[in-house]
Amino acid sequence: MFFVIVLGVILLLLGFFLNISVLWTLGIVLTVVGVVFAVAGARGRAIGGRKHWF
Template sequence: MIVLGIILLLIGIFAKISILTTIGVILVVVGAVLSLLGATGRAVGGRKTWF
């Protein structure tokens, strides 16, 4: 999720498409939160790791 967010963020910045930039930022933030929760051992949605 983080990688997809970074890719969309970069495409949005270089192509000057604001919706891709916004979606990219949201995906990076959500991916980081899920990664942190998984690293602390807390299961999110029944899973400890998200790929």
């Protein structure tokens, strides 16, 4: 899930500096989803039928 968080942050930065709102929005969504999955996975919850995401 850390790949998703890093990708989201990269898209956030690109969207901010290039002033492209679609990248900004996708960056926010990917970052939030990545953080939610990382926190849920760290708490031991199965996500999508998997105990761990690699």
